Amino acid sequence: MRGTVFHYDQDHDYGYINGVDGKRYIFSRADLTQNMTISRAMPVEFTPDDGTAPDIVAARTAAAPPSGSRQPAGGRATENRSATSMGLWAYFLRALGDDYLNFTGRARRKEFWAFYLWFSILFVALFGFGILLNLAISGFDDGPGTSIGHIPALLFVLAAILPSIAVVVRRLHDIGLTGWLALLCYTPALGAVAFLVFGLLPSQFKENRWGPMPAGVRI
Structure with a gap:
């Protein structure tokens, strides 16, 4: 799955990726398959696994979320928290x-x-x-x-x-x-x-x- 990095806290080693499915996935540096620098809005590819984002690699281009992705009450994208x-x-x-x-x-x-x-x-x-x-x-x-x-x-x-x-x-x-x-x-x-x-x-x-x-x- 493709997505973009939403946030990464280097001190506590956790972050979130916004997937193209409209959900948010948590990850840590151990989930990176490459020695790369993580930054906000960085396009990546990963294998979703019950809310986590293992096997993260850098993507060449950013992927936009689909227009029909589900939106819960309040207008925010559905989140799959940690x-x-x-x-x-x-x-x-x-x-x-x-x-x-x-x-x-x-x-x-x-x-x-x-x-x-x-x-x-x-x-x-x-x-x-x-x-x-x-x-x-x-x-x-x-x-x-x-x-x-x-x-x-x-x-x-x-x-x-x-x-x-x-x-x-x-x-x-x-x-x-x-x-x-x-x-x-x-x-x-x-x-x-x-x-x-x-x-x-x-x-x-x-x-x-x-x-x-x-x-x-x-x-």
Whole structure:
């Protein structure tokens, strides 16, 4: 199959290829059959295998996706997300990067909890740093008299608002529910319960209206 490189993260060694079938395939450097440099929009050929792209070789010309390729709700191309289990940190980085405004795909349980685990860890770390910085500015003997040290934690929360909502919406899509139910997570009475239930329900098997079942999910 022919396709083009959509993204490649050299530090974490994973990337995506947009196939001519309208789906997105994950790959790593071990899938390359040639010693070549990967760049965005690079035309390649590969053998699709359950969401992965092994046996990648450079193609001479770029292949355009067919005009009749399927488009799911929201107008985005159907994506076959990672077919191998990604690390928790990689899921978190992807949520803040490629999926920052992705409200149309699907997110398995591991991706959902990976995001909120690292979000909580980084928030606590930044908040603790802010307390120490406030004490250092005001003097440890006098106690904190300023709140300037909490600015990094505040900026982090503001930057993560949209991807945090998006990952809840994609989790709802993964279990076959409308993303509008994410509003329940932000209600005072039901928020914590809804968040826990949505995060624990298993993925809906096979493809649904929001895309194929995330690979790596055990049936």
